Amino acid sequence: xxxxxxxxxxxxxxxxxxxxxxxxxxxxxxxxxxxxxxxxxxxxxxxxxxxxxxxxxxxxxxxxxxxxxxxxxxxxxxxxxxxxxxxxxxxxxxxxxxxxxxxxxxxxxxxxxxxxxxxxxxxxxxxxxxxxxxxxxxxxxxxxxxxxxxxxxxxxxxxxxxxxxxxxxxxxxxxxxxxxxxxxxxxxxxxxxxxxxxxxxxxxxxxxxxxxxxxxxxxxxxxxxxxxxxxxxxxxxxxxxxxxxxxxxxxxxxxxxxxxxxxxxxxxxxxxxxxxxxxxxxxxxxxxxxxxxxxxxxxxxxxxxxxxxxxxxxxxxxxxxxxxxxxxxxxxxxxxxxxxxxxxxxxxxxxxxxxxxxxxxxxxxxxxxxxxxxxxxxxxxxxxxxxxxxxxxxxxxxxxxxxxxxxxxxxxxxxxxxxxxxxxxxxxxxxxxxxxxxxxxxxxxxxxxxxxxxxxxxxxxxxxxxxxxxxxxxxxxxxxxxxxxxxxxxxxxxxxxxxxxxxxxxxxxxxxxxxxxxxxxxxxxxxxxxxxxxxxxxxxxxxxxxxxxxxxxxxxxxxxxxxxxxxxxxxxxxxxxxxxxxxxxxxxxxxxxxxxxxxxxxxxxxxxxxxxxxxxxxxx
Amino acid sequence: xxxxxxxxxxxxxxxxxxxxxxxxxxxxxxxxxxxxxxxxxxxxxxxxxxxxxxxxxxxxxxxxxxxxxxxxxxxxxxxxxxxxxxxxxxxxxxxxxxxxxxxxxxxxxxxxxxxxxxxxxxxxxxxxxxxxxxxxxxxxxxxxxxxxxxxxxxxxxxxxxxxxxxxxxxxxxxxxxxxxxxxxxxxxxxxxxxxxxxxxxxxxxxxxxxxxxxxxxxxxxxxxxxxxxxxxxxxxxxxxxxxxxxxxxxxxxxxxxxxxxxxxxxxxxxxxxxxxxxxxxxxxxxxxxxxxxxxxxxxxxxxxxxxxxxxxxxxx
Numbered sequence: 001x002x003x004x005x006x007x008x009x010x011x012x013x014x015x016x017x018x019x020x021x022x023x024x025x026x027x028x029x030x031x032x033x034x035x036x037x038x039x040x041x042x043x044x045x046x047x048x049x050x051x052x053x054x055x056x057x058x059x060x061x062x063x064x065x066x067x068x069x070x071x072x073x074x075x076x077x078x079x080x081x082x083x084x085x086x087x088x089x090x091x092x093x094x095x096x097x098x099x100x101x102x103x104x105x106x107x108x109x110x111x112x113x114x115x116x117x118x119x120x121x122x123x124x125x126x127x128x129x130x131x132x133x134x135x136x137x138x139x140x141x142x143x144x145x146x147x148x149x150x151x152x153x154x155x156x157x158x159x160x161x162x163x164x165x166x167x168x169x170x171x172x173x174x175x176x177x178x179x180x181x182x183x184x185x186x187x188x189x190x191x192x193x194x195x196x197x198x199x200x201x202x203x204x205x206x207x208x209x210x211x212x213x214x215x216x217x218x219x220x221x222x223x224x225x226x227x228x229x230x231x232x233x234x235x236x237x238x239x240x241x242x243x244x245x246x247x248x249x250x251x252x253x254x255x256x257x258x259x260x261x262x263x264x265x266x267x268x269x270x271x272x273x274x275x276x277x278x279x280x281x282x283x284x285x286x287x288x289x290x291x292x293x294x295x296x297x298x299x300x301x302x303x304x305x306x307x308x309x310x311x312x313x314x315x316x317x318x319x320x321x322x323x324x325x326x327x328x329x330x331x332x333x334x335x336x337x338x339x340x341x342x343x344x345x346x347x348x349x350x351x352x353x354x355x356x357x358x359x360x361x362x363x364x365x366x367x368x369x370x371x372x373x374x375x376x377x378x379x380x381x382x383x384x385x386x387x388x389x390x391x392x393x394x395x396x397x398x399x400x401x402x403x404x405x406x407x408x409x410x411x412x413x414x415x416x417x418x419x420x421x422x423x424x425x426x427x428x429x430x431x432x433x434x435x436x437x438x439x440x441x442x443x444x445x446x447x448x449x450x451x452x453x454x455x456x457x458x459x460x461x462x463x464x465x466x467x468x469x470x471x472x473x474x475x476x477x478x479x480x481x482x483x484x485x486x487x488x489x490x491x492x493x494x495x496x497x498x499x500x501x502x503x504x505x506x507x508x509x510x511x512x513x514x515x516x517x518x519x520x521x522x523x524x525x526x527x528x529x530x531x532x533x534x535x536x537x538x539x540x541x542x543x544x545x546x547x548x549x550x551x552x553x554x555x556x557x558x559x560x561x562x563x564x565x566x567x568x569x570x571x572x573x574x575x576x577x578x579x580x581x582x583x584x585x586x587x588x589x590x591x592x593x594x595x596x597x598x599x600x601x602x603x604x605x606x607x608x609x610x611x612x613x614x615x616x617x618x619x620x
Numbered sequence: 621x622x623x624x625x626x627x628x629x630x631x632x633x634x635x636x637x638x639x640x641x642x643x644x645x646x647x648x649x650x651x652x653x654x655x656x657x658x659x660x661x662x663x664x665x666x667x668x669x670x671x672x673x674x675x676x677x678x679x680x681x682x683x684x685x686x687x688x689x690x691x692x693x694x695x696x697x698x699x700x701x702x703x704x705x706x707x708x709x710x711x712x713x714x715x716x717x718x719x720x721x722x723x724x725x726x727x728x729x730x731x732x733x734x735x736x737x738x739x740x741x742x743x744x745x746x747x748x749x750x751x752x753x754x755x756x757x758x759x760x761x762x763x764x765x766x767x768x769x770x771x772x773x774x775x776x777x778x779x780x781x782x783x784x785x786x787x788x789x790x791x792x793x794x795x796x797x798x799x800x801x802x803x804x805x806x807x808x809x810x811x812x813x814x815x816x817x818x819x820x821x822x823x824x825x826x827x828x829x830x831x832x833x834x835x836x837x838x839x840x841x842x843x844x845x846x847x848x849x850x851x852x853x854x855x856x857x858x859x860x861x862x863x864x865x866x867x868x869x870x871x872x873x874x875x876x877x878x879x880x881x882x883x884x885x886x887x888x889x890x891x892x893x894x895x896x897x898x899x900x901x902x903x904x905x906x907x908x909x910x911x912x913x914x915x916x917x918x919x920x921x922x923x924x925x926x927x928x929x930x931x932x933x934x935x936x
Contacts, residue, residue: 004650023647027630084897085622115900122896126889127621128629130651133892134802306895308802 006137006587006596007129009121010580013106014372014397015526016090017580018124021139021587026580028128030090034116035100037086089123094424098464111295118302125307133307137596140299140313141583297607304602313587313596364513365520365570366502368537369579370527372397375484375498377505381513389508391501394494395487397527400480401426403490404434407476416469418462425460429473430480433458435531437478438539440486447475481530485540499540518545521569524578528571538569624652624882624889627734631670634659635714635730642666642716651737652885653778658708666716669698671708672736679776683744692732692739710740738881744774744786745877749867752788756864759790773846781850782884785843793862796843799884801854801891809891810856811836817858830866830876833859858883 010017011032019027088096105116125133303312367378375393379386404426408414417425433456437443447454456473483490484498496504506517521541523534549562574581597609630649638645642665649657654675661668674680689697689710696712698704704711714733720726751771771788778784785796801807814834821829833840835857839849843857860880867873926932 004654004656005648020647020649023649025647027633027647027649082622084900085893087621115896115903118896118899122889122893123621126624126885126892129649130624130628130630132652132885132888134888135654136650302896302899305805306892306899308806308892 004131004135006139006592007125007131007133008139008141008580008583008587009124010141010577010583011106011117011120012371012373013104016120016124017577018129019580019584020129021584021592023584024574024581026577026584028090028124029577031094032104032106032120033090033093034103034105034120035088035093035096036103036116036119037083037100084119087119087123089120090128111298114298114302118306121302121307133303133309136309137311137313137587137593138303138307138309139583139587139592139596141579296610300597300602300607300610304599309599311593311596311598312602313592364516365522366505366517367522367524368498368502368528370396370523370525372526375525375527377498377501379505379509379513379517381509381516386509386513389505391505393496393498393501395483395491395498397430399490400483400527401430403483404430404476404480406490407474407479408471411472411474413471413473416471417460418464418467418469421460421463424463425458425471428460429458429476433473433477434480435478436481436485436533436536438532438536440478440482443478444475481533484533485536497540499537499544502537502541503544515565519566519568521567523569523571523575526576529576534569534571538567541569542567624886626738626878626882627731628657628737629734631657631659631734631736632730635668635733638668639716639719639726639730652882653737653741654780655737656708658705668714668716669705669711670714670733670736671705671711672740673708674710674737674740675780676776676778677709679774680740680743683747683774683776685740685743688739688743688746693736696733710736712736738878741776741778741881742874742877744776745880748774748786748788748793749873752790752793752864752867755788755790775846775848777848779884781855783849784880784884785846787842791864793867794842795860795862795880796840797858797860797880797884798839798843798849799856799858799887800850801856805895806888806891807836807854807856809894810887813887813890813894814856814858828865830863831859831861833861835859858887 005020005022008019008021008026010026014032015029016032017026017029019025087093088100093100093102103113103116105111105113105120111117125131300312303309364381365379367376367380369376369378370393373396375396377391377393379389401423405414405422408417408422408426408429414422451474454474454477456477458471458473460469460471461467462469479489487497488495502521506514509517518541521537523537528534545565545567549565553560553562602609628649628651630647634645634647644661644665645668646660647658649659651657656673658671658673659668660671677685693712696714698711698713703713712733720729748771755771774786776784776786779800781800783798785798787794787796799810801810811834814832817832818834820826821832837851837853837855839846839851839855839857840859843849860883862876865872866876924932
């Protein structure tokens, strides 16, 4: 019998895309949200509402509190409720949000609650895909489950690194130079003065909230014979996604005292003891370690133990496999730490081949992948990801929605919208009414002179009472996507416009590929779907590039003439679900079965299997 | 979600969308029991072709699935010919220019089409009902020998290694379902679960439910001579005995068929859901153990250390 197509699931922070391999589009796209029964955390109580999805069940047998002692000899059904089955996912969850409570199993690209995730998958597979998992392979194409600890170099400039704080203190004992250090050294040229001492993760309690995992790098600097330790810190608060960055020189390893430092940083207290550091052209930082290997192990456990699936792959660099014959196994140990991102980028590149604008199918280009949670800018040269130049931008779909809401609030429109619908309405406005303008000042003037022409009217309905309401949609139509181009109108932390980031990314890439990178800037993800987004981006980058060329021509005393650089932003049909599409392509090839982890292998090696990569089986 | 739905959600979604706005489509998808679907628009945007391939087509063909298709889907059915998709067993052509206008009949048409798979699988059950009717009519208490009064055994190998067998007799219809458990854990869960089924029937409010019997390893006596049944530790056999009241009128008959058809997947779904439940309990337990261990950590005594000059180190 023919093999059944693998399931391809992309669980994003915002939306889950899922379907079967070989199809051009996911069969289901719905919010990654699960609605569970109000008071059931461990499935203890019953209650009348639980019969919603259970026509066969005669009334909630459990009720609150301990179940009644059965008069007859027992059977399990009377002993415990079946609340663990009483939940909805996706759109149905939203629809039932009045009687159920909503949970988002994935937050900021990290799985937040594995119980919810497991149940989410169960219902995705059984109710929506209607596939017997025992018969299928599964491909998970999602940042939340694959591994990527990306080390990047960061420029030491204003917004990202507020200051370098120095205080004479005790030094850090030299700790072992683990493999991470090796990685760092490989990728980033450090100023010769510094050597890496340690690279580790710790957590601190932030008030009464959860511990904040922190990634930091400890560097040692030799100063005139006396050795002093410097600690570079980049705090990543996973609880609220805010990123606090801080460089600490000469402090003790920040275990307990970080909180104080964070406070100092956030309260804006004096971080003005600047010393050294400025001369560092490039600085180490760690990107959010979105996916510790434990996450993948958990995923494998759920997939194999709960669902007995046949085989399983988390989207990884080997996906590039199928894209061209040329790049069979080109991805050396270097790219291995970029597995997820590598793939997303390369897949997105391949997806762009559907565009008529793309004449030659090459694997060089910059991928701008903007989803709900975060935006990545990833340069790829001949299928290799240039890891040291990857940049992440903390502005994505969710922020745009928030910004729309802010604008509505500022104009007083928000008052007309019932509070529980506000986010939904803002999202709707974002998706249906916005566009990217070419000149923000002109656009505002246009709106001011003839508001009747440009203001749109949004008619909504209260989701409970059914009361109708109307709101005006004005400047947010073009201001919303504008935060990519002028982030200062939205955030005070992140101020670099997207075109500039892209230009930076290309400028930090090797010089011989830059031309190719400019020529092929590919968009991927839902937040790049705004009308004219590509045109504006192209124009702005072109502007920067032309400016630079003009400047250097002038600097050469007009002796040199440039032939100009071709800047081309590619938009294409598969842009929105580019990553899912890539996964679908990948999983429909016969190679997929060679690289996926099978049930037998799982039983042989256990969950640690997913730390191995079968494609690199010989080398790892 | 306690019970699985019968209809296919993808068919429903895509058709609902296309009925409003015709457009090109070409998707492959699956359903339970090794069923493959292909929904496409090979010629024009308004002509949707829905094809379905099912493993046990040959078995079903023996038991009158073609008649069933004629009667239920006759308007859309593509009979054998070049138009029919070769790798699939059934092809339906839905012409969007000929669909009803009003919302209600459209919805019911979509639902009907999304029920294609259960409808096809229900063909042998319908045959069994017929046989039962004939046998019951022919039955007289004098002829006591039971063999004459039993219909043929209809064996449908709906999955590899798994089959369901239907036999009708003059007073009942018996359905045997064999299922394979790929994992030790599943087998144990399955046994508990099915035992629950058997036990739950003893409750007073469930007396009208069909009788359920459950055996592992050894097939029930009636099935001993049936060819092609695998004997192994991994197999479980569930027997449902349907009495005339379970198929007395059209609606109950249909409902009983659908319940039995989803039974295998229902069972496996619940095994998986139980495992998920166990996992969440384990996670809670591990978490509480972790907390207990954390409490046992010795406190670090803060000793104030001074240098010779009397300065202190303070860790902040």
